[in-house]
Amino acid sequence: MSVISIPDFNQTIPIDKVGVEERVSRLNKRSIKKESKVQALKLALSMIDLTTLEGKDSEGKVIQMCSKARVPYAPMPQLPSVAAVCVYPNMVATAKKALKGTGIYVASVATAFPSGMAQLQVKLDDTKFAVDSGADEIDMVISRGEFLKGNYNFIFDEIAAIKEACGEAHLKVILETGELETYENVRTASDIAMYAGADFIKTSTGKISPAATQPVTLVMLEAIRDFYGDTGIMVGMKPAGGIRKAKEALQYLVLVKETLGAAWLTPNWFRFGASSLTNDLLMQIVKQETGVYQSLHYFSED
Amino acid sequence: MSEKTKKNEGEATANGSAKPTSPNADLKHDFASFWNYSPAPESSDFVEIREQYQHYIDGSFSVPAKKRYFKSINPATEEVLAEFAEGTSEDVDKAVKAARKAYDKVWSKLPARERGKYIYRIARMIQERARELAIIESMDGGKPIRESRDVDVPLAAAYFFYYAGWADKLDYAFPGRKAEPVGVCGQIIPWNFPLLMLAWKIAPALATGNTVVLKPAETTSLTALKFAEICMDAGLPAGVVNIVTGAGQTGAAIVDHPDINKIAFTGSTEVGKIIQKSLAGTEKKFTLELGGKGPNIIFEDASVDQAVEGIVNAIFFNQGHVCCAGSRLLVQEGIADKLIKKLKQRMETLIVGDPLDKNTDIGAINSKMQFNKINEYIEIGIKEGATIHQSNSSSLPDKGYFCKPTIFTGVAQSNRIVQEEIFGPVLTIQTFRTPEEAVEKANNTPYGLAGGIWTDKGSKIFKISQKLRSGVVWANTFNKFDPTSPFGGYKESGVGREGGLHGLYPYVKLK
Structure with missing residues (x-):
């Protein structure tokens, strides 16, 4: 095992905003038709983290959502199930039970989600509780206040500590890019998260606007590419929040394909944090199979 | 090992890519083995062309x-x-x-x-x-x-x-x-x-x-x-x-x-x-x-991923049939390896093929004459001892005049491929150490149409662009045109x- 040297996070990696946005608009011009469209729609469906993160979440709601996760659209049972469901820690046990034997993972947000404004011990306890309840994946938030202060060591240590508390569970690190202001900050936060042990980096909590955007995602994908080149370690990517349309989902997949390549085009390395996206994907899949659009009433709202 | 990790490895292999285990500078990204775009040709049915x-x-x-x-x-x-x-x-x-x-x-x-x-x-x-x-x-x-x-x-x-x-x-x-x-x-x-x-x-x-x-x-x-x-x-x-x-x-x-x-x-x-x-x-x-033989100068402090994109726009736009193309890449030695590696990766995602397909990045060479001329220059480059690299992902159509995007490293200012306008998707790459050296190499040509500068530093843009004998100098971008802007050499x-x-x-x- 070779030693990985950790870079100096105070060294800004220049990112040209105009260039990033131009690259995204060029990638958006890819025309996804016919078989490649059907393939991508199904792939996107299999990459969804079906999410409910509200104060009013009930066990009943979570159980019903898990049912949708398993069979997204009953008339087409051959469709893939989604990758995971994402809930608050106190709903993990319920979700775990509902998904038993399905291979669908249970992800839990933790570490004083969504603000992250709590002491480390509280965050560790939050994480351990979720893991003990059976969470396969932990979605943590970084302390944006400390990050913006330039206290990068704090961020690194916190992520490393949470990673340790995760044990076997995969760690997704939410950067909350809507609060990081610049692409350079997004890049730095991505690097810190990856070197501190993140299995996935994730754009947003979904509670702050803007949530995931394609330029931010591209910057993070390029960070993943550089990290892979420097260390040989693959890290996953999860844009979350604000992705509602199948067309956007395909655009994200193009970004992944042309930045990282085929190896990342699997639910193990790329996820969508979304819920309303599911029904739009299903609508498009049904359209491709039958030639007609179904009304929204034919798809379950969970 | 958890069930999850096992699944990871299984699927990664299914997509045709082995999971690497050790740091390796030559880690390849596989852009071609999975989810290739179906043809998306623009219909030409309604276009009337007389005999x-x-x-x-x-x-x-x-x-x-x-x-x-x-x-x-x-x-x-x-x-x-x-x-x-x-x-x-x-x-x-x-x-x-x-x-x-x-x-x-x-x-x-x-x-x-x-x-x-x-x-x-x-x-x-x-x-x-x-x-x-x-x-x-x-x-x-x-x-x-x-x-x-x-x-x-x-x-x-x-x-x-x-x-x-x-x-x-x-x-x-x-x-x-x-x-x-x-x-x-x-x-x-x-x-x-x-x-x-x-x-x-x-x-x-x-x-x-x-x-x-x-x-x-x-x-x-x-x-x-x-x-x-x-x-x-x-x-x-x-x-x-x-x-x-x-x-x-x-x-x-x-x-x-x-x-x-x-x-x-x-x-x-x-x-x-x-x-x-x-x-x-x-x-x-x-x-x-x-004509032109535009220098495209990349400094160490440039945003590398965006610069790579700029290089692609500079030389592969319109198959390189651009008088103001950035056909001579001058890259500061500190980032040369990294940049060239990224450029090679990016070249793998360029789609060469049917000009009417909406996903095509590089179409056909305009004429047989030009096609032959480009191929002659590629041979000259090889004879001059330069190292050639062409993209591998995209296979060329059987018919028509198509040329793979091509870069030459290890070239010298005295080489013909550096001095003469090729007017095709062929880029020569030279390194430089000091800004003075970059300016000297950039200006050492009978041409002076267009050039590019890539740096995060605004003052450097002004300092260098004033010294370039070029009608147009683009900064952190390339091949941008606007009717309000004069153009000439x-x-x-x-x-x-x-x-x-x-x-x-x-x-x-x-x-």
């Missing part, structure tokens, strides 16, 4: 005097697209006479505001027929539809809109002076941006009250004749725009015609020199837009400026 086209002289299509025609082929299929009239000196003379008559009787007498109206109308009609023009441009010239749709045609319309605005404001363009038209303009345009170059030439000429005789390149005459249809539909007075098709001899007939007041030429430096010789001693005004890249306010000068006599 034979005539000259457009004095407001109507007229049969060539010698009744000789030449064939134009679609470079992506090698099939004949249409036949065009071969212009002789009789045809040119007829066109010049029509232009002179229109100039004397109609166009120079028209109120400037009325001239502007016609040009605005032409601009709008280009927009209305944008899709058709884009498809024809791609079929005739081989350029990807993404570019003809998003660059060539919208920009051509933009140039007409821009110069239409100047038509009745020339008193403000030249305060205190009276701008008079020069008369009949002979214009000869190249095959790399047929409709756009036509717009660069015709729009300022008409706006300032001149009439024109234009010759499109022999391999790409089609959009010029579609433009003739637009002129007819726009009700442009007969003889204001005349289009004579043909090859070099037709061009020579235009250049040598005694009743032409101004020559505007865009093309090779070789032909530019011949033109300049034959114009010596005449009173004809002229502008020449010639130093040294053997040409004489005069086109575009912007400066682009009016060659078409006026100031009193």
Whole structure:
């Protein structure tokens, strides 16, 4: 095992905003038709983290959502199930039970989600509780206040500590890019998260606007590419929040394909944090199979 | 090992990529083995292409005097697209006479505001027929539809809109002076941006009250004749725009015609020199837009991923058939390895193929002649001892003139591939240590059309760009065009400026 040297996070990696946005608009011009469209729609469906993160979440709601996760659209049972469901820690046990034997993972947000404004011990306890309840994946938030202060060591240590508390569970690190202001900050936060042990980096909590955007995602994908080149370690990517349309989902997949390549085009390395996206994907899949659009009433709202 | 990790490995292998276990500088990204885009061709069904086209002289299509025609082929299929009239000196003379008559009787007498109206109308009609023009441009010239749709045609319309605005404001363009038209303009345009170059030439000429005789390149005459249809539909007075098709001899007939007041030429430096010789001693005004070997300078502090994108835009845009292409990459040695590795990765995602497919990045080489020339240069590069790298992901179509994107490393300033314009998707890469060295290498060329600078530091942009002997210097971008911006070269890249306010000068006599 070779030693990985950790870079100096105070060294800004220049990112040209105009260039990033131009690259995204060029990638958006890819025309996804016919078989490649059907393939991508199904792939996107299999990459969804079906999410409910509200104060009013009930066990009943979570159980019903898990049912949708398993069979997204009953008339087409051959469709893939989604990758995971994402809930608050106190709903993990319920979700775990509902998904038993399905291979669908249970992800839990933790570490004083969504603000992250709590002491480390509280965050560790939050994480351990979720893991003990059976969470396969932990979605943590970084302390944006400390990050913006330039206290990068704090961020690194916190992520490393949470990673340790995760044990076997995969760690997704939410950067909350809507609060990081610049692409350079997004890049730095991505690097810190990856070197501190993140299995996935994730754009947003979904509670702050803007949530995931394609330029931010591209910057993070390029960070993943550089990290892979420097260390040989693959890290996953999860844009979350604000992705509602199948067309956007395909655009994200193009970004992944042309930045990282085929190896990342699997639910193990790329996820969508979304819920309303599911029904739009299903609508498009049904359209491709039958030639007609179904009304929204034919798809379950969970 | 958890169940999850096991699944990870299984799926990664299913996608054709092994999970690496140790740091390795040569880690490859696999862009081709999974989820390849299905063909997405733009339909050309509704486009009408006649079997034979005539000259457009004095407001109507007229049969060539010698009744000789030449064939134009679609470079992506090698099939004949249409036949065009071969212009002789009789045809040119007829066109010049029509232009002179229109100039004397109609166009120079028209109120400037009325001239502007016609040009605005032409601009709008280009927009209305944008899709058709884009498809024809791609079929005739081989350029990807993404570019003809998003660059060539919208920009051509933009140039007409821009110069239409100047038509009745020339008193403000030249305060205190009276701008008079020069008369009949002979214009000869190249095959790399047929409709756009036509717009660069015709729009300022008409706006300032001149009439024109234009010759499109022999391999790409089609959009010029579609433009003739637009002129007819726009009700442009007969003889204001005349289009004579043909090859070099037709061009020579235009250049040598005694009743032409101004020559505007865009093309090779070789032909530019011949033109300049034959114009010596005449009173004809002229502008020449010639070749280039643009330096694209990447400093260590540049944003690397965006710079890679800029390099791609600089050299692989329009198959490298761009006079202002960034064909010489100069990269500071500290980031050279990283940058070249990333560039090679990026090249794997470039799709070479059917120009009409919306996903194509690099279309067909314009003609067999040019295709052979590029391949000769690639061989010269190899013989000169440079290291060649071409993308592997994209397989070339069986028919048509296609060339893989190519880069040469380990080249020297003295190599022919560094000194001579290749006009294809071929990039040479040199490294430099100090900014002075970069400037020296950048300027060490007979050309001086365009260059690029990539750095995160604004002051460096100004310092270096002032030292570059280039008509255009782009900073942190490349191959960007706008009608308001003048364009033209130093040294053997040409004489005069086109575009912007400066682009009016060659078409006026100031009193």
